[in-house]
Amino acid sequence: MPGPLLDTLKGANLARRPIWLMRQAGRYLPEYRELRAEKGGFLALVYDTDAAAEVTIQPVRRFGFDGAILFSDILIVPYAMGQALEFLAGEGPKLSPRLIDRTLDSLDEAPQRLHPIYETVRKVAAQLPAETTMLGFAGSPWTIATYMVAGEGSRDQHDTRAFAYADREAFAAIVDAIVDVTVEYLSGQIQAGAEAVQLFDSWAGSLAPAEFERWVIEPNAAIVAALKKLHPDVPVIGFPKGAGEKLALYAQGTGVDAVGVDETVNPAWAARELPSSMPVQGNLDPLLLLAGGAELERRARHILDCFADRPHVFNLGHGIGQFTPIAHVEYLLEVVREWTRDA
Structure with a gap:
């Protein structure tokens, strides 16, 4: 029996709103920090399927969220495409070789790097309550390409934006390759038990309108169309962070649910x-x-009221911060769960 999150993603306007939080599985939780200390580095934790499944379930166990988001990382896709991936303390993720220096053809594909992620999904799906929706995810092609080209994250994606202007054909080849692997990756997650998937375009806001259409809308539309052929009943959430006024065009043009x-x-x-x-x-x-505080309740209620006339999943505008107090999350859950559409 589908739970409230899956029902909402399929178009039901429920009186009480389902809630999950981006990055809810992670370092703001003491149980996560304990497990991370035991297991070592971040990538090792992602590839320890028992541990990754435990991390995915931890926030559901503690808070009763309506969705469980897979514990993994968006850079698993370039890792499977053949780039080396490491997470350096205090510096963030690093990919090599950078595609600003090397061609896509120089990479040796490693699709086997996707398989443990599917196993994590299977293990989580087997343990979740029936009413809790299992969420898979991947990074969207533009955001993944920014890391593949520059080898790391950046404030304004300068190198990748310049590369995309200077050599349209080469950059299109990178994006097309990411699209293909992402379809395979998300389809594998769905086959393993993911009931809905999210496409994270964390750096969508850095693009001019025409570039946004070419590198955000078109590739995401290709992914959604391919997934709909393979898994027509599985909802796809699109999250183009920073899209602003281009959000309506994204919603209409990508085919996301x-x-x-x-x-x-x-x-x-x-x-x-x-x-x-x-x-x-x-x-x-x-x-x-x-x-926290009174403003937290006021803003949360305002969001709920604004979206009262349409299906709405309560969430954050981006990932939960690592220093967020547990008590504030508990308070937010009380506010959301007490609100009703007809109140």
Whole structure:
């Protein structure tokens, strides 16, 4: 029997809103920090399928969230495409060789690096309560390409944006290859038990409108179309962080079933401008959850009220911060669960 999250993603406008939080499986939880200390590095933890399944389930066990988001990383795709991946303390992820220096053909594909992730999904799906939706995910092609080209994250994606302007053909080949692997990856997660999937485009906001259409909308539309042929009943959530006024075009052009809204978007505008029947997800500021207090309740209720007339999944506008107090998460859950659409 599907739970409230899956029902909402399929278009049900429920009186009580389902809730999950991006990055809910992770370092703000003491049980995660304990397990991480025991297991060592981040990538080792991701590839220890028992441990990764445990991390995925931890926030569901503690808070009773309506969805469990796979514990993994968006850079598993370039890792499977043949780049070396390491996570350096205090520096973030590093990929090599950088595709600004080398061609895509120089990489030796390693699709076997996807298989342990599927095993994690299987293990989580077998343990979740029936009403809790198993969520898989992948990074969207533009965001993945920024890391593959530059070898690391950056503030404005300067190197990748310049590369995309300078050599359209080479950059298109990179994006097309990412699309193909992402379809395989998400399809594998679905076959393993994911009931819905999310595409994270964390750096979508760095692109000019025409570039946004070419490198965000077109590749995501290709992924969604391919997944719909393979798994027509599995909802796809698109999350183009920073899209702003381009969010409506994204919602219409990609074919996603639901759209994630970041904290910079006015929820009243989103409720008005997005397709009327489309489920939306979001969009509390993670820093407000960190701060807590009366403003947290006021803003959460405002978001709930703005989206009252459409299917809505309550979530943050981006990932939960590592220093967020557990008590603030518990308080937010009380606010969301007490709110009803007809109140």
